[in-house]
Amino acid sequence: MGTPAPLAVRQSLASLCGSCAGSSRGLCHGLDGADQFALSEASSLVRLPARGAVFREGDRANAVFTLVDGAAKLLRTLPDGRQQIIGFRFPGDLIGFTARERYPCDAELVCDATVCRVDRGKLEAMSRGCSGISHRLLELCAEDLAAAQEQLAAMAQRSSEGRVAAFLLMLRDAARRNGASGLDLGLPMTRADIGDYLGLTIESVSRVFAAFRRGGLLREPSRGEVRLLDMPGLEALATGEGAH
Amino acid sequence: MGTPAPLAVRQSLASLCGSCAGSSRGLCHGLDGADQFALSEASSLVRLPARGAVFREGDRANAVFTLVDGAAKLLRTLPDGRQQIIGFRFPGDLIGFTARERYPCDAELVCDATVCRVDRGKLEAMSRGCSGISHRLLELCAEDLAAAQEQLAAMAQRSSEGRVAAFLLMLRDAARRNGASGLDLGLPMTRADIGDYLGLTIESVSRVFAAFRRGGLLREPSRGEVRLLDMPGLEALATGEGAH
DNA sequence: CGTATTATTGAGGTGATTCAATGCACGTGG
DNA sequence: CCACGTGCATTGAATCACCTCAATAATACG
16 A cells, blocks of 8 residues: 555556546646646555445544545444435545544445545645645535535425435536536435435335336436436425425 | 734734634644734734624635634525524634635624634635644634534434434533533524524424423523533433434 | 514424335345 | 345335414513
8 A cells, every 4th residue: 555556557547637637526636747646656546345445434544535436425323323324425526535533434335436545644745745735635625514514404404305306416416527417327325325314214215216206307217227307396306495 | 904903902812812722623723823923913803793794605705704702603595585504603613714715605693793804815825834724724624524514414313302402512512612611501592593503493493492491401591591401311312312 | 661573382284204014136046 | 947035125004203373472672
């Protein structure tokens, strides 16, 4: 992990950075070539299986990760054993960035995935040197914060249909950021995951999906896929029309 | 606003910084004397009345504020006119820090308050110079993020009693950070504010308070004051005993 | 003192949950 | 190839928690 990446990996990272610089979320976004190169020197690609943990709550936060491919969930296990899902992460998203010594939650993959691991010490050393990275980290943190607060607002006073609609639109936005149309979505997470995220039971989630299907808002061509058919309808539900 | 603070104010800031350096949350925490002085040079004290706005959603984010005294709420106005309260802030808390160009939400005072205004340009210039401030900002942002995620977890699957209990404990923690016992709390916000924060109606909030009073969990000696009588009971409710 | 604002309390309705049963897809082993 | 088990999703019926609507009470303020 601490050793320099072999040439082949370094090259894949270079191209990776090339692509993630185009995204509005990646770690490299807005960095100049030198910074990007420095970053790729400190990083390594890791392939992990579905249900694998990127890290666990309480682990020493020795690295940050960029999700290259796949999908992950951030979660905290509650005292009574249930899990609260904090959020989902998609390709291009940063995972595990914190100012604390230990990770504040688990990061678990919902399907096979590839992550780009960046050593924290090296990242911090770099961020002291070049203010570009340091500023970028702050931006990312602020963005995460805004997203969390957004979601908070979303969650508190929305009906089950509103929550699921908002969730689907979030999924759509994530897909769009990665170049997809936003009409056909991968839905790698289970109903249980969605429920734990939205504060609903499995059954409620299932019923809402069924209602959306009946109402012509979406289709599910197969397990793990959704096609959104009525964006305006979903937007309306998510925006609180159906708040109560 | 852009002019240097008069000597009297500067002195009060010096003492302010002295006190806030003791807190674990203030902007100055962990900064050395020189940094603290530089910071006080860039700041000014402002006194605002209850219901006054520190800033509004969409305003250019030209400054960050430390709440010196009083209490504030952060909120977003929903399309249908209701307000979603993102969070409450208490003395020592930083308000309005963002990486974006504009504030993402309103900041409104729930009672008369004093804030310490720091010009953003100066703060950023300083943060480029001394990495102490820059790192502190990142820490604060990460802390806010953790708090928001914590609250998210709290909110989603808790009963009304659990939510109010969690809210009271949050208030207690804020009071403790400012040196109070945590038993007698100021409760400057209305039931409506609490409801908008917790995703409950005014009536539900009122009923929960009534139930807590009947159950001997707390007393309300007067409007705007609470005395917590049964911490373990409240903790139990907040921790999800009464999850459903 | 009267008015506005905030808080409380009750009765009834609605939506999400709980409990329970069934369906469906997938992999495994006979 | 089919029987079986497992995990995930769906659906139904009954319950319960919170909301809505409405009236009253307490408090603050001019």
